[in-house]
Amino acid sequence: MSKILIIEDEEAIADLEKDYLELSDFDVTIENTGDQGLKTARSGDFDLVILDLMLPGMDGFEVCRNIREEKDVPILLVSAKKDDIDKIRGLGLGADDYITKPFSPSELVARVKAHLARYSRLVGGGRESNNVIEIRGLRIDKTARRVYVDGEEKGFTTKEFDLLSFLAENPNHVFSKDELFRRIWNMDSVGDIATVTVHIKKIREKIEHDTSNPQYIETIWGVGYRFKV
Numbered sequence: 001m002s003k004i005l006i007i008e009d010e011e012a013i014a015d016l017e018k019d020y021l022e023l024s025d026f027d028v029t030i031e032n033t034g035d036q037g038l039k040t041a042r043s044g045d046f047d048l049v050i051l052d053l054m055l056p057g058m059d060g061f062e063v064c065r066n067i068r069e070e071k072d073v074p075i076l077l078v079s080a081k082k083d084d085i086d087k088i089r090g091l092g093l094g095a096d097d098y099i100t101k102p103f104s105p106s107e108l109v110a111r112v113k114a115h116l117a118r119y120s121r122l123v124g125g126g127r128e129s130n131n132v133i134e135i136r137g138l139r140i141d142k143t144a145r146r147v148y149v150d151g152e153e154k155g156f157t158t159k160e161f162d163l164l165s166f167l168a169e170n171p172n173h174v175f176s177k178d179e180l181f182r183r184i185w186n187m188d189s190v191g192d193i194a195t196v197t198v199h200i201k202k203i204r205e206k207i208e209h210d211t212s213n214p215q216y217i218e219t220i221w222g223v224g225y226r227f228k229v
Contacts, residue, residue, distance in 0.1 A: 004021055005040060007049065008078070018030055024113070034062065037058075041067050048116055060090070064093045074116065075094065076099060076111060088198050094157045097195070140168055149207050160199055166180075174223050216228060
Protein backbone atom coordinates (compact mmCIF):
# COMPACT_ATOMS: atom_id res chain seq x y z
CA MET A 1 0.00 0.00 0.00
CA SER A 2 1.46 3.37 -1.03
CA LYS A 3 1.99 5.90 1.76
CA ILE A 4 0.96 9.51 1.16
CA LEU A 5 1.86 12.50 3.32
CA ILE A 6 -0.50 15.49 3.20
CA ILE A 7 0.88 18.76 4.59
CA GLU A 8 -2.14 21.09 4.70
CA ASP A 9 -3.25 23.59 7.36
CA GLU A 10 -6.92 23.68 6.32
CA GLU A 11 -8.21 20.64 8.16
CA ALA A 12 -11.41 20.33 6.11
CA ILE A 13 -9.42 20.16 2.86
CA ALA A 14 -6.87 17.77 4.33
CA ASP A 15 -9.63 15.46 5.61
CA LEU A 16 -11.38 15.51 2.22
CA GLU A 17 -8.14 14.65 0.40
CA LYS A 18 -7.47 11.89 2.93
CA ASP A 19 -10.94 10.38 2.49
CA TYR A 20 -10.67 10.20 -1.30
CA LEU A 21 -7.15 8.81 -1.21
CA GLU A 22 -8.08 6.17 1.34
CA LEU A 23 -10.97 5.11 -0.89
CA SER A 24 -8.28 4.37 -3.49
CA ASP A 25 -6.38 2.23 -0.94
CA PHE A 26 -3.66 4.71 -0.01
CA ASP A 27 -2.23 4.95 3.50
CA VAL A 28 -2.51 8.65 4.38
CA THR A 29 -0.85 10.78 7.07
CA ILE A 30 -1.79 14.43 7.68
CA GLU A 31 0.32 17.22 9.15
CA ASN A 32 -1.02 20.77 9.58
CA THR A 33 2.15 22.88 9.88
CA GLY A 34 5.23 23.24 7.71
CA ASP A 35 7.67 22.45 10.51
CA GLN A 36 5.94 19.24 11.57
CA GLY A 37 5.29 18.27 7.98
CA LEU A 38 8.98 18.49 7.15
CA LYS A 39 9.90 16.51 10.27
CA THR A 40 7.44 13.76 9.34
CA ALA A 41 8.58 13.72 5.70
CA ARG A 42 12.18 13.31 6.80
CA SER A 43 11.49 10.52 9.26
CA GLY A 44 8.86 8.58 7.30
CA ASP A 45 9.08 6.36 4.24
CA PHE A 46 6.47 8.08 2.08
CA ASP A 47 5.82 7.40 -1.60
CA LEU A 48 4.43 10.87 -2.39
CA VAL A 49 3.95 14.22 -0.64
CA ILE A 50 0.98 16.55 -1.19
CA LEU A 51 2.20 19.95 -0.04
CA ASP A 52 0.22 23.16 0.45
CA LEU A 53 2.24 26.34 -0.12
CA MET A 54 0.63 28.58 2.51
CA LEU A 55 1.50 26.94 5.83
CA PRO A 56 2.10 28.15 9.39
CA GLY A 57 5.57 27.75 10.83
CA MET A 58 7.37 27.19 7.53
CA ASP A 59 5.94 27.88 4.09
CA GLY A 60 5.56 25.19 1.45
CA PHE A 61 8.43 26.48 -0.68
CA GLU A 62 10.91 25.97 2.17
CA VAL A 63 9.44 22.57 3.01
CA CYS A 64 9.71 21.53 -0.63
CA ARG A 65 13.34 22.66 -0.85
CA ASN A 66 14.28 20.73 2.29
CA ILE A 67 12.48 17.55 1.25
CA ARG A 68 14.06 17.61 -2.20
CA GLU A 69 17.54 17.98 -0.71
CA GLU A 70 17.12 14.67 1.11
CA LYS A 71 14.55 12.56 -0.75
CA ASP A 72 13.70 11.70 -4.35
CA VAL A 73 9.97 11.37 -3.70
CA PRO A 74 7.27 12.87 -5.95
CA ILE A 75 6.01 16.21 -4.56
CA LEU A 76 2.62 17.60 -5.60
CA LEU A 77 2.18 21.28 -4.70
CA VAL A 78 -1.26 22.67 -3.83
CA SER A 79 -2.11 26.36 -3.68
CA ALA A 80 -5.02 28.79 -3.86
CA LYS A 81 -2.75 31.18 -5.78
CA LYS A 82 -3.12 31.09 -9.55
CA ASP A 83 0.00 33.15 -10.35
CA ASP A 84 2.51 31.45 -12.64
CA ILE A 85 5.35 32.84 -10.52
CA ASP A 86 4.40 30.57 -7.61
CA LYS A 87 4.16 27.59 -9.93
CA ILE A 88 7.52 28.40 -11.50
CA ARG A 89 9.16 28.88 -8.11
CA GLY A 90 7.77 25.62 -6.75
CA LEU A 91 8.79 23.59 -9.77
CA GLY A 92 12.18 25.24 -9.70
CA LEU A 93 12.66 23.97 -6.13
CA GLY A 94 12.13 20.40 -7.32
CA ALA A 95 8.38 19.80 -7.12
CA ASP A 96 6.96 17.42 -9.72
CA ASP A 97 3.50 18.92 -10.20
CA TYR A 98 1.25 21.82 -9.18
CA ILE A 99 -2.51 21.89 -8.69
CA THR A 100 -4.55 25.02 -7.98
CA LYS A 101 -7.45 25.25 -5.51
CA PRO A 102 -10.28 24.67 -5.90
CA PHE A 103 -9.84 21.28 -7.55
CA SER A 104 -11.90 18.13 -7.64
CA PRO A 105 -10.74 15.36 -5.29
CA SER A 106 -10.93 12.93 -8.22
CA GLU A 107 -8.41 15.05 -10.15
CA LEU A 108 -6.06 14.97 -7.17
CA VAL A 109 -6.35 11.18 -6.91
CA ALA A 110 -5.73 10.83 -10.67
CA ARG A 111 -2.56 12.92 -10.46
CA VAL A 112 -1.32 11.00 -7.43
CA LYS A 113 -1.86 7.68 -9.22
CA ALA A 114 -0.12 8.92 -12.37
CA HIS A 115 2.98 10.08 -10.48
CA LEU A 116 3.20 6.91 -8.41
CA ALA A 117 2.78 4.66 -11.43
CA ARG A 118 5.49 6.42 -13.37
CA TYR A 119 7.86 6.56 -10.43
CA SER A 120 7.35 2.84 -9.78
CA ARG A 121 8.13 1.96 -13.39
CA LEU A 122 11.25 4.11 -13.40
CA VAL A 123 12.84 2.83 -10.20
CA GLY A 124 11.71 -0.77 -10.31
CA GLY A 125 13.77 -2.14 -13.17
CA GLY A 126 17.32 -2.17 -11.88
CA ARG A 127 18.11 -5.78 -12.79
CA GLU A 128 19.27 -4.99 -16.32
CA SER A 129 22.80 -3.97 -17.25
CA ASN A 130 23.20 -0.22 -17.26
CA ASN A 131 21.55 1.59 -20.15
CA VAL A 132 23.71 4.61 -20.92
CA ILE A 133 23.33 7.47 -23.41
CA GLU A 134 26.54 9.38 -24.19
CA ILE A 135 26.94 12.40 -26.47
CA ARG A 136 29.48 15.26 -26.52
CA GLY A 137 30.50 15.03 -22.86
CA LEU A 138 26.99 14.32 -21.58
CA ARG A 139 26.47 10.87 -20.00
CA ILE A 140 22.99 9.73 -18.96
CA ASP A 141 22.99 6.48 -16.98
CA LYS A 142 19.34 5.43 -17.20
CA THR A 143 19.73 2.40 -14.96
CA ALA A 144 21.46 4.23 -12.12
CA ARG A 145 19.47 7.42 -12.92
CA ARG A 146 22.59 9.58 -12.83
CA VAL A 147 23.79 12.35 -15.14
CA TYR A 148 27.37 13.43 -15.77
CA VAL A 149 28.69 16.46 -17.67
CA ASP A 150 32.37 16.17 -18.60
CA GLY A 151 32.74 13.56 -15.87
CA GLU A 152 31.11 15.66 -13.15
CA GLU A 153 27.87 14.30 -11.69
CA LYS A 154 24.87 16.66 -11.66
CA GLY A 155 21.91 16.33 -9.33
CA PHE A 156 18.55 15.81 -11.05
CA THR A 157 14.99 15.58 -9.76
CA THR A 158 12.83 12.69 -10.95
CA LYS A 159 11.01 14.67 -13.62
CA GLU A 160 14.14 16.50 -14.79
CA PHE A 161 15.82 13.15 -15.37
CA ASP A 162 12.73 11.72 -17.10
CA LEU A 163 12.47 14.70 -19.44
CA LEU A 164 16.17 14.76 -20.33
CA SER A 165 16.25 11.00 -20.94
CA PHE A 166 13.16 11.10 -23.13
CA LEU A 167 14.52 13.90 -25.32
CA ALA A 168 17.95 12.25 -25.58
CA GLU A 169 16.35 8.94 -26.61
CA ASN A 170 14.49 10.73 -29.39
CA PRO A 171 17.18 12.96 -30.94
CA ASN A 172 16.31 15.51 -33.67
CA HIS A 173 12.59 15.01 -33.02
CA VAL A 174 10.68 18.19 -32.19
CA PHE A 175 8.19 17.78 -29.33
CA SER A 176 5.60 20.37 -28.36
CA LYS A 177 5.24 21.37 -24.71
CA ASP A 178 1.81 19.70 -24.62
CA GLU A 179 3.24 16.44 -25.93
CA LEU A 180 6.13 16.50 -23.47
CA PHE A 181 3.72 17.08 -20.59
CA ARG A 182 1.61 14.12 -21.68
CA ARG A 183 4.64 11.88 -22.13
CA ILE A 184 6.45 12.73 -18.91
CA TRP A 185 3.59 13.55 -16.54
CA ASN A 186 1.13 11.05 -18.03
CA MET A 187 -1.74 13.54 -18.19
CA ASP A 188 -3.10 16.36 -20.32
CA SER A 189 -1.45 19.73 -19.79
CA VAL A 190 -4.69 21.57 -18.82
CA GLY A 191 -2.80 24.87 -18.80
CA ASP A 192 0.32 23.55 -17.06
CA ILE A 193 2.72 24.40 -19.90
CA ALA A 194 4.89 26.33 -17.43
CA THR A 195 5.81 22.98 -15.89
CA VAL A 196 7.69 21.92 -19.02
CA THR A 197 9.31 25.33 -19.49
CA VAL A 198 10.64 25.41 -15.95
CA HIS A 199 12.03 21.87 -16.16
CA ILE A 200 13.80 22.61 -19.46
CA LYS A 201 15.35 25.73 -17.89
CA LYS A 202 16.61 23.76 -14.87
CA ILE A 203 18.03 21.00 -17.10
CA ARG A 204 19.88 23.52 -19.26
CA GLU A 205 21.40 25.14 -16.17
CA LYS A 206 22.88 21.77 -15.26
CA ILE A 207 24.08 20.41 -18.63
CA GLU A 208 24.73 23.39 -20.89
CA HIS A 209 27.99 25.34 -20.83
CA ASP A 210 26.15 28.37 -22.24
CA THR A 211 22.39 28.41 -21.62
CA SER A 212 21.94 31.25 -24.12
CA ASN A 213 23.40 29.02 -26.85
CA PRO A 214 22.43 25.46 -25.87
CA GLN A 215 24.26 22.58 -27.54
CA TYR A 216 21.91 19.85 -26.35
CA ILE A 217 18.29 21.00 -25.97
CA GLU A 218 17.25 23.43 -28.68
CA THR A 219 14.15 25.62 -28.60
CA ILE A 220 12.12 25.53 -31.81
CA TRP A 221 10.19 28.77 -31.47
CA GLY A 222 6.44 28.39 -31.75
CA VAL A 223 6.72 24.59 -31.77
CA GLY A 224 8.65 23.10 -28.82
CA TYR A 225 12.00 21.48 -28.08
CA ARG A 226 14.51 19.21 -29.82
CA PHE A 227 17.55 17.30 -28.55
CA LYS A 228 20.39 18.00 -30.98
CA VAL A 229 22.91 15.35 -32.06
